[in-house]
Amino acid sequence: MEQPTTAGSWLQGIWNMLSSIGLDPQPIFRQAGIDPDAFRDPHERFQSDQLSRLWNVITDVSGDEAISLAASDQPRPATLDLLGYTMMTAPTMEAALLRFIRYIRVISDATAFSLEPDASGGQWLRLTVAGGELPVPRQRCEFILITILNICRWIASKPIAPLAIEFVHPEPGSTRAHARAFGGPLRFGAERNGLWFSAEDLAAPLPASNPQLAELHERFAVEFIDRLDKARLTPRVRGLIVRMLPDGDPPRAAVADALCMSERTLQRRLQDEGVSYQELVDGTRKALASDYLVKGEMALGQVAFMLGFGDQSAFTRACQRWFNKSPKQVRQGV
CATH class of the missing domain: 3.90.1520 (H-NOX domain)
Structure with a gap:
């Protein structure tokens, strides 16, 4: 990780x-x-x-x-x-x-x-x-x-x-x-x-x-900071994931294509930085979920959409796994 x-x-x-x-x-x-x-x-x-x-x-x-x-x-x-x-x-x-x-x-x-x-x-x-x-x-x-x-x-x-x-x-x-x-x-x-x-x-x-x-x-x-980001692949991949999430699970192939590299190269370079592609997707979703829910500016359904979940029940299950709480409980600080 x-x-x-x-x-x-x-x-x-x-x-x-x-x-x-x-x-x-x-x-x-x-x-x-x-x-x-x-x-x-x-x-x-x-x-x-x-x-x-x-x-x-x-x-x-x-x-x-x-x-x-x-x-x-x-x-x-x-x-x-x-x-x-x-x-x-x-x-x-x-x-x-x-x-x-x-x-x-x-x-x-x-x-x-x-x-x-x-x-x-x-x-x-x-x-x-x-x-x-x-x-x-x-x-x-x-x-x-x-x-x-x-x-x-x-x-x-x-x-x-x-x-x-x-x-x-x-x-x-x-x-x-x-x-x-x-x-x-x-x-x-x-x-x-x-x-x-x-x-x-x-x-x-x-x-x-x-x-x-x-x-x-x-x-x-x-x-x-720009040089720091360019030297490491992880922040660039995370940025692409954030942009692609509203369309659903970001395909690894699409991210690799956006970075002008093969999927195998993407996987190897992320591994060199101590993280897998799926861990980045899940970690990015979790961080965004926490931010969106605490700020309280979007309805729960909109948060689920922005995170690429097909329905709110999938988002609820993810919150239970991440925070051991429902989205509503995270928002209320329970």
Whole structure:
């Protein structure tokens, strides 16, 4: 099954963190099955399970469950590679975070962020991490949140204390490391991970704002993502599947023909990327179903049609298989 990936520059940030606290990263990375030479290329990609396995090894070797927050006063902007410059030249912190969300795939397609208003003011930067076969360890999520917060502090050239920080995982035995690193009220066992930024922090102008450089950096980010997509077949196949679904099950032969290759070549190249054609069809349908049902903009029959099901009963059976719920229950959040 295809897994989302993360760039080598992010792993280099983890390596640097371990070095800064006196741990030898090399045996840790090797124990996790990651060749240290592989991520010297900041654009080399690593599967989601490799990151989860790495954090499990780091936690075991260090004996410190809060190891993800060690050396939390160091921003390490190079961890974000080109994305860091794209954020830094934005006019405000809000604009920087919106660019971060837009171009996050430069660093990882295993993480998804959103900026959501809070009824009490300010906005939440929400984090979702897509795992593979392994559960995503809490340390991986904590490291992501503190890294992003510290880069925000760095580009703002001032301390930023979130109005609140939420974690999905239960409260650990000690929260001193969390309080020291994040500097705001902590909430554990939440529905989603996130940082709550004040309206004042979001609206504050950034000292390195530069419209000309910002335009240049955004163009570089767009070009990088385009190259990333063209280098891998899976996103192109998924895009064709989405376009063909309203006409029913997309035939593999039709997709291969659209890509100017034989079915055998299509099958082999997808296999090289760790996914089969049928898994892509089913996974694309599932993702679209979740999106359409949660948004609630289409009737259930229309959703079934858009996903290529001949009738609504087939769509209902698919939802039971995907979500263990009916389409109506998914829509209602039951």
